Amino acid sequence: MAAPRPDTRGIVEASDLFTHVRFRRREPAPALRPYLEHYWLIDWDLTQPFVSHVVPHPSVNLVFQRFESGDEGERAGFAEVSGLGLGLFAQKLEGRGRVCGVQFRPGGFRPFAPGRPVSQWTGLRLPADEVLSAPPSPAAVLDPEDEDARIAALDRCLLSLGPHPDPGADRAMAVAERVRADRSLLRVGQLARAEGLSVRSLQRLFSTYVGVGPKWVILRYRIHEALERAESDPKTDWAALAADLGYSDQAHLVRDFTATVGAPPTAFAPR
Known part of the structure; x- marks a missing residue:
């Protein structure tokens, strides 16, 4: 590792x-x-x-x-x-x-x-x-x-x-890592198809082993990326980043970001 x-x-x-x-x-x-x-x-x-x-x-x-x-x-x-x-x-x-x-x-x-x-x-x-x-x-x-x-x-x-061997945990870790690494995975249905699972099976896997649903994990990793960009790049094109992260528009990204972090992205721009 x-x-x-x-x-x-x-x-x-x-x-x-x-x-x-x-x-x-x-x-x-x-x-x-x-x-x-x-x-x-x-x-x-x-x-x-x-x-x-x-x-x-x-x-x-x-x-x-x-x-x-x-x-x-x-x-x-x-x-x-x-x-x-x-x-x-x-x-x-x-x-x-x-x-x-x-x-x-x-x-x-x-x-x-x-x-x-x-x-x-x-x-x-x-x-x-x-x-x-x-x-x-x-x-x-x-x-x-x-x-x-x-x-x-x-x-x-x-x-x-432990750890106690558990194939379900191995699968959940692999899927979650795929979400973190692959920015093109923006929808739960898309992830389920890529993994050869039904949406319901994927949701059960995440509930049992991760603790939340796959949609939440996708969004959280995207907010992490947005926060890192906000703090490192004052010239971030937020409309373009919103599109890259799977949001319908910039306003949607800003709403999610503000609800999660407590302030809009512009509050974290480097000084």
Whole structure:
């Protein structure tokens, strides 16, 4: 599998985030790479609060967190499963803290929690012990000061949970990756035909393994692309981009973008 992607898709005003926190991505163990996008690590030590914003990927995350100081004072580490987020995600950071996260590939979480469809976790953030059969200790992941030791702890905890072989998960991951990579796939019916599935079968596959329908995934990846263009290219031709992304017109793209991100594309133009 390829190394973690270097892009910042989904992170709103990524350059601002990176001036406030130390953010990096790391590869998991080889046996885990078919199921995981990457590990993501954040550490911060702030004199003023900062709010980060993310347009979530169609992915489940397992997140280990510790807020060492701030308005709430010190808080022991905890682990939660963050189901696929439907709206803009905001997180207030203050004082000192640390997060070690696991971003699963779309479709890649269920082999670690095979008992229920992934759609059951969509839009929810739940303690890890409510979702996983043998949740790892937050201290084992968060305590090591050495970053490689934290990565090794993440590897151990995930390998202890599985993954359980599941052809359905393999198919869902492959289809979701096709959506991400192929900009010409703009309609659910078109995707279903390309995969040799009925629309209903494709919808069931995505509900069970990804957590949302294929139409939602197509639109979310297109919004990610639009956000990246908005933040990097002040001369973006929005009418042309709307057509490229499968929208009927520029106004439709701007409406979806604004509803998802909270502001129109022009608000994110480079200064």
